[in-house]
Amino acid sequence: MIMRKVQIDHRRPRYAIDSIDHALRTLHLLRDTGAVRVSDVALKLGIAPSTAHRIMAMLVYQGFAVQDDSRRYLAGPALWAPVMTSQRTATLIEVARPILEDLSREVGEIINLSVRVGVHSRVLLTVGDLDPTADDDRTGRVYPAHSSASGRALLALEPDALLERLFVGRSAKAYGSALTKADLDELATEIAETRRRGFAVCDEEVQRGVAGVAVPVSTPDGSACTIVVLLPHGRLKQLRRDVGKIDLLFAAKRRLSESLVGAVGNNGLVE
Known part of the structure; x- marks a missing residue:
């Protein structure tokens, strides 16, 4: 050839x-x-x-x-961050968009669709009443997985041993992702809480004044994504106490999971 x-x-x-x-x-x-x-x-x-x-x-x-x-x-x-060019990503965004738009109207907040790539969390889609002057559209942004709500939600699906591989050792130091023992212990505690309550929380760890609540969504190909509610720091406690809105977040999770199963039969979520 x-x-x-x-x-x-x-x-x-x-x-x-x-x-x-x-x-x-x-x-x-x-x-x-x-x-x-x-x-x-x-x-x-x-x-x-x-x-x-x-x-x-x-x-x-x-x-x-x-x-x-x-x-x-x-x-x-x-x-x-590595390049993502698969049909899987395009299908995931297409299927998730109307679900996230409905959730945004229901809870009155901005919603992100995110995935984890190694030690990073990447935003694939942002929906809601976006103000371009207020940095609301985070599509394409990459954040540390250990400090973002999306990353914590997805790390909670993984075995604890993965935390050591990602954030401890020579490779982690080489890529700038190494955590101190205190930070790793704090992350492990937060992940345990995430598994217990079913959602992850980030309160100003990524951006000052901004909080996030994220639920993980398993996909048919064995990977996962997250639905993240973004909101001002001052409204976080109110959201966490609002059982109705938390239920809406979990309902969106179930709807997206079921819709992705259907997408496999149509044009294939898996590459």
Whole structure:
């Protein structure tokens, strides 16, 4: 079999957009050097420090960078997340959308559909009364699984030994996901509570002022996703005490699980 040569045109586009070029080159720096400062980005790209600072702020906002205690910027979870291109993902979103939209109207909150990819939780879909100026649409965002409601709900479906493999040891340190013993013990306690009550809770651990309540949904191919209710921190206690709304969340879980079983017979949820 003759392999066809792949031709890549590296010429600068005629109508290049400098701001996008700068952001993409900064992603290369984060990926290949491990850590950068604003001054490094400004020097490497030949731009003003104020421009470099704005670029880094947007990359942090979108999860492509994080800032450590010494004010260096490191590669964020969105930069490490693997590409998802399967028909399974498209079918999952298609089946879940009307169910999540109904739930959003019923509980009056924004709803996410999320999955776990290793140590990360990824948002596949956001529905509800979204305000684009308030960072409501989280579609595509990637969050640490151990601190997000979605990630905790999905980790609760796994054996306890998986926590050690994901968050302890040389591999976890290499990928920046290692937890201290105290943090791991806290996560184990939270997962035990999640299994007991049937839903996971996140209260400002991912984003200041934002809380989440998530239920896991098993899918026919043996994997799982979550339905997450997002709400302001101040409304979390009220939601947890509202038996009617919690029942609606579990009803949406059952409806999605049953609908996914039906989707297998139509166009196949499993690749």
